[in-house]
Amino acid sequence: MRMSAAARTVLPALAALIAAYLVLAYFLVPEMWIFREHRLPHFDSMVTATADDIPGDPINVGLVGTKAEVMNAFATAGWHAADAITWRSSIDIGLSVVLHRPDSDAPVSPLFYRGRKQDLAFEKAVGDSADQRHHVRFWLTDQSDNDDRPFWLGSATFDRGVGLSHDTGQITHHIAADIDAERDGLIRDLQAAGHITSTYDIDGVGATMNGRNGGGDSYFTDGLTLIGIVASGAENRQGAAPLR
Known part of the structure; x- marks a missing residue:
């Protein structure tokens, strides 16, 4: 023709x-x-960065536990480990958004903390597509508790929809502004599943009313990072073990 x-x-x-x-x-x-x-x-040490080295989402959550314990806790709580970014997974998430079909383990974009991409990422779908989802990224730190269980720092946010970055025009998920609600909701999910024995706060990014992440989305926070102690087997810890 x-x-x-x-x-x-x-x-x-x-x-x-x-x-x-x-x-x-x-x-x-x-x-x-x-x-x-x-x-x-230079931006605060409790803020992640995008692949373009633009300040990203704040660090607002943490866990103490082995990788296996953390993975098991999220699986029990109904969260899914995010797929790696490949051509196949990228096409799948695109079709999920366009066709409104589920993709419970859709990939998340890379963020970097202290120069390293996230070690783990989990998500919990909302609705019938990957357009909206709860999600969190975690970075393994060089700290541990008295039982040599690793300390993880993470960034939890809610993806409210897909659009263009306000800063670069790239296709991205936009986050909801109340990142404290995501932080607290994530820990509540793990507690309800019986995998968090205690919690405590550490200083995070600091109280912020008009923050902006790497996609140009506004956020607000009390600035604290909520740490959860993951249950170790049948052991029920009564207090948070100090980090060292």
């Missing part, structure tokens, strides 16, 4: 427009943000 004259004109223009968008959103604008952020005082 021969292509019409109109199609021969429109298709190259459309391809050029898409290429211009990709270059602008994924290369030029991120470089502008990197330049801007590096001229400002």
Whole structure:
């Protein structure tokens, strides 16, 4: 079938427009943000960063427990480990959003804490697609408790919908502003599943009313990081073991 004259004109223009968008959103604008952020005082040590080195979501939750204990706790609580980002998983999450079909283990974008991508990520779907979901990323630290169980720091947020980043124009999930609600809800889920024996707070990003993450979304927080002690087998800890 021969292509019409109109199609021969429109298709190259459309391809050029898409290429211009990709270059602008994924290369030029991120470089502008990197330049801007590096001229400002460096962001707080309890804030993650995007792959473009733009300040991301704050650290607002933590766990003490082995990897197996943490994985088991989330599985029992009805949360799913997020898939790695591959062509297949990227297509699946896209179809989930567009076709409104479930994808309970959809991938999450990488965030970096102290130069490292998250070690673990979990999510709990809301509704019939990956458009909205509770999710959390965790980073293994070099600290442990008195029983040599690892200390994990994490960032819990709620994805309220898919759209374009307010800062770069990249396709992304937008988060809900009340990140404390996500932090507290996550720990409540693990407690209800019988896997958290005690909790305590540590200083986090600090009280913030007008924060902005790497997608340009606003957030507010009391600034505390809520730490949960994961149950070790049948043991029921009565207090939080100190970190060392």
